[in-house]
Amino acid sequence: MTLPLAACREEVLAILVEIGYRTPDSARERIDSLELARLLYELERRYGVQLALDDDELLAMSTLTGAAEVLQRVRERGRTGDPG
Template identity: 35%
Template sequence: MSGQPDLGRADLVSMLAELTGKPVDQVPHRVGSMELAWLVHLVEQRYDTRMDLTDDQLAGIRTLDDALAVFHTCLTASADG
């Protein structure tokens, strides 16, 4: 993988649709703790990495866009390291 992960918002929406059994157009923008744990698990599997998220990072994730920004930071650091 190059320096930038190919993870996008649509990927996260698709992952949450799988969890909830809802169509992608009905997946909520807000992310709860269960949804966040699911996303972290799937992203770690997809990229064969471990994202060691800090308490501050976790506390800052309330939406899909928040999650995407944090995941990009972690995946980019992992790819560079």
């Protein structure tokens, strides 16, 4: 079952809050490169997978909404280390 985009966005924000990069009421949409690196690490650690994201997916993850969309697609595909 696919999580709604809003739930994925909340999960991304919750991870950024938990690792100390954001406050819960942060309205900033942009994710900087350090946040993105840590977010990817946390997603891989939490789900026990190695994400195989292409350049377009990584670029999309530069915003909270984009990261939520990518997370949603990755969950739908169940994609881990498989690039294709």
